[in-house]
Amino acid sequence: MSNQESRRDILKLMGVGGVVFASGLAGAAPSKKKSATNAEFFFLQLSDTHWGYAGVSNPKADVPLKTAIATINATSINATSVRPDFIVFTGDLTHTTDDGAVRRKRMTEFRELASGLAVKPLHLIPGEHDAGPDEGRAYQELFGPTHYTFDHKGVHFVALDNVSRPGGEVGSEQIEWLAADLKKVARDAPVVVFAHRPLFDLYPEWDWATKDGAKVIDVLLPHKHVTVFYGHIHREHHHQTEHIAHHAARSLVFPLPAPGSVPKKAPLPWNPQAPFDGLGYRRVDTSPAGGEAHLTELPPA
Numbered sequence: 001m002s003n004q005e006s007r008r009d010i011l012k013l014m015g016v017g018g019v020v021f022a023s024g025l026a027g028a029a030p031s032k033k034k035s036a037t038n039a040e041f042f043f044l045q046l047s048d049t050h051w052g053y054a055g056v057s058n059p060k061a062d063v064p065l066k067t068a069i070a071t072i073n074a075t076s077i078n079a080t081s082v083r084p085d086f087i088v089f090t091g092d093l094t095h096t097t098d099d100g101a102v103r104r105k106r107m108t109e110f111r112e113l114a115s116g117l118a119v120k121p122l123h124l125i126p127g128e129h130d131a132g133p134d135e136g137r138a139y140q141e142l143f144g145p146t147h148y149t150f151d152h153k154g155v156h157f158v159a160l161d162n163v164s165r166p167g168g169e170v171g172s173e174q175i176e177w178l179a180a181d182l183k184k185v186a187r188d189a190p191v192v193v194f195a196h197r198p199l200f201d202l203y204p205e206w207d208w209a210t211k212d213g214a215k216v217i218d219v220l221l222p223h224k225h226v227t228v229f230y231g232h233i234h235r236e237h238h239h240q241t242e243h244i245a246h247h248a249a250r251s252l253v254f255p256l257p258a259p260g261s262v263p264k265k266a267p268l269p270w271n272p273q274a275p276f277d278g279l280g281y282r283r284v285d286t287s288p289a290g291g292e293a294h295l296t297e298l299p300p301a
Helices: 003-014 063-078 100-114 128-134 137-143 172-182 213-220
Strands: 019-023 041-046 086-090 122-125 148-152 155-159 190-194 225-230 237-241 244-248 281-287 292-298
Touching: 041 063, 063 100, 086 225, 100 128, 100 137, 122 155, 128 137, 155 172, 172 213
Parallel strands: 041 086, 086 122, 155 190, 190 225, 225 244
Antiparallel strands: 019 292, 041 281, 148 155, 237 244, 281 292
16 A cells, blocks of 8 residues: 555544645655665654643643544554554643642653553653753653654654753753764765754744754754654744754644734634644654655644
């Protein structure tokens, strides 16, 4: 079954049309032959679940994540041809709290919920709500390292931490680590970066930026085929830094307005008639041999 056919299948099973966005994710030279390390695959990106949130912006804040998990499980179990290779959560797994005990309780609850996903493995990174109050200590206790790399079917994946340090920066030590890691990766190999905050100055007035993001971009630019997937802004957004594509995912708790569209950043009003409005997660289909990815935006159910 082709990627296009499987993409149609998953949308039929979910009862949605989806929004497909083509991106130059993989960029390697086209090849008629496929191998285990150069094969088509897809993954799911979930973001900004804010487990533990309670407020008027979503009076049923515990529903979207559970619904998305149930949808993913039903689709993956009933149609193995459309099972993702892995799932990534790009930060703000939990809602912020100054109480360390409550923070660990929320993270434990999130871990239990996420462990119910039928798809493995899961790849996680922290958001500022998870790691900001204690510089990532509780996160590391519950989930492990805040930044790491892995390789999958011809793509090199990098998970960055741009939230644990004060002010939302990556820091010189992690940038040096990134540079050393990428020295081992061919310049024309596809590289995918997961981050929570945008690595470019999307709208610094709303804290939609990374303090030293430009330094990270400088390290990434020598590589020809780089794509960044991030969260934080609670809405879909697409941006290009030279040849580097940046794609923000929707939230699974409440949407935020377009950058600079209102005087003050605040969640969009909750609609009880359509409680999933503006919420969702993403499917990323990629073919390292074919040179592009397709992004499909999906609602929780």
